C-alpha cells in the first residue's frame with residue numbers, strides 16, 4: 315500500500331485535537347457586533363453578509379443532522395469516535411449562527427423559525443448540494459458498503475467542507491478582521507475554521523484509506539463528483555448576479571472560485587486520488603485560476619446554474635462545455651466511434667473517440683455511430699443537472715439515434 319502524508323496522523327491524534335480545541339458558542343459576546351451591524355454596516359454589506367451567513371447557518375444545521383449514518387457506517391471504532399466529536403462540533407457551529415441571526419440581525423424565534431426566515435437567501439446551487447446530502451445520508455443508512463461511505467465522505471468532507479465552506483470561512487475572517495468588524499462573531503468563526511480543518515483532515519485520511527482498501531471506492535467517488543460538480547459550481551452565484559454581495563467585502567467571485575478550486579485539488583491530492591487521472595470532467599491539468607474562469611464563464615452564460623430563461627449559445631463557452639464532456643468520456647467503452655450533436659437551434663458539434671481519449675469539434679462528422687437530436691438548451695439542462703437523463707429522453711426532449719450497441723453503451727460512456 316502506497317504511503318501518503320495523511321498516514322502520519324492517526325484517528326486518535328485527530329480525536330485528541332478535538333479535546334484540546336473545545337470552545338463555547340454560547341459565551342461569545344456579540345454586543346459590539348449588534349451595534350456595528352446597525353450603525354457601521356452599509357445596506358449592501360448587510361445584504362451580502364446575510365446571504366453568506368444564511369448559507370453557513372443552513373449548511374451547519376444540515377451537516378449536524380446528517381452525520382449520524384456516517385458514524386454507523388465507519389468501519390473502525392476510532393473513526394466512529396472522531397465522527398461523534400464532529401457531530402458535536404457541527405451542532406455548536408449551528409448554535410453560533412443561530413445566535414448571530416437572533417442577537418445581531420434580529421431574526422426572532424427559535425432555531426427552526428430562524429432557519430425558515432433565512433431560507434429565501436439560499437442559492438439554487440446550495441439547495442441542490444444539500445438536497446443531495448440529505449439523500450446521501452438516507453442511502454448510507456441502507457447501504458454501509460465502503461464505496462457508499464467513500465461517496466458520502468467525498469460529498470460531506472471534501473465538497474461541502476473543503477470546497478464550499480473553507481474558502482467562505484477564510485474570506486469572511488480575512489475581510490472582517492481587515493475592517494475590524496464583528497469581533498465576537500469573528501472569534502467564533504476562527505474556532506469554526508479550526509474545527510473544519512480537523513474535519514477535513516479526517517475526511518481526507520478516511521478517503522485515502524478507503525480507496526487503498528477497495529478500488530471500487532475510486533469509481534464511486536468519480537461518479538458522485540460528476541453528479542455534484544454542476545451544483546457545487548453554482549453555490550456562490552449571488553442573487554440576480556449582483557456581485558456587490560461579495561465585492562462589498564473586498565473580494566471578487568474569481569477569488570472565491572479560485573480558492574475553492576485550489577482547496578479541492580490539494581485535498582484530492584492529499585487523499586491520493588491523483589486528480590488528473592480522475593474521469594470527472596474537470597481540467598486538473600490546468601491552473602486553478604483557469605478552472606475558476608471556465609466555471610464562472612459557464613455560469614454567467616447560463617450553461618450552468620439556476621434555470622432562468624433562455625440561454626444563447628456562445629462559441630467560446632460551448633468550447634468549454636465540450637472540453638469538459640470529453641474529459642468525462644470513458645474511451646474504453648466505445649473506442650473508434652463518433653458522436654454527433656444535432657442541435658435544432660445551434661451549431662452542431664461532434665466527438666471522435668479513439669483508443670485512449672476523445673476530441674470534440676464544432677461541425678458535422680460523416681456516419682456518426684450515435685447522434686443526439688435536441689435543442690441546445692435541452693442539452694444544457696442535462697449537463698447542468700437541471701433535469702435527469704431519463705426524464706430528458708422519456709419526454710423526447712433529447713432523442714438519441716444510431717447503432718444499438720452505442721445507444722446501450724451511452725450511459726456508461728458518459729458515466
Ligand SMILES: [Fe+2]
Pocket residue numbers: 374377403404407506510
Ligand atoms: Fe461546521
Ligand SMILES: [Fe+2]
Pocket residue numbers: 377404475509510513
Ligand atoms: Fe465540519
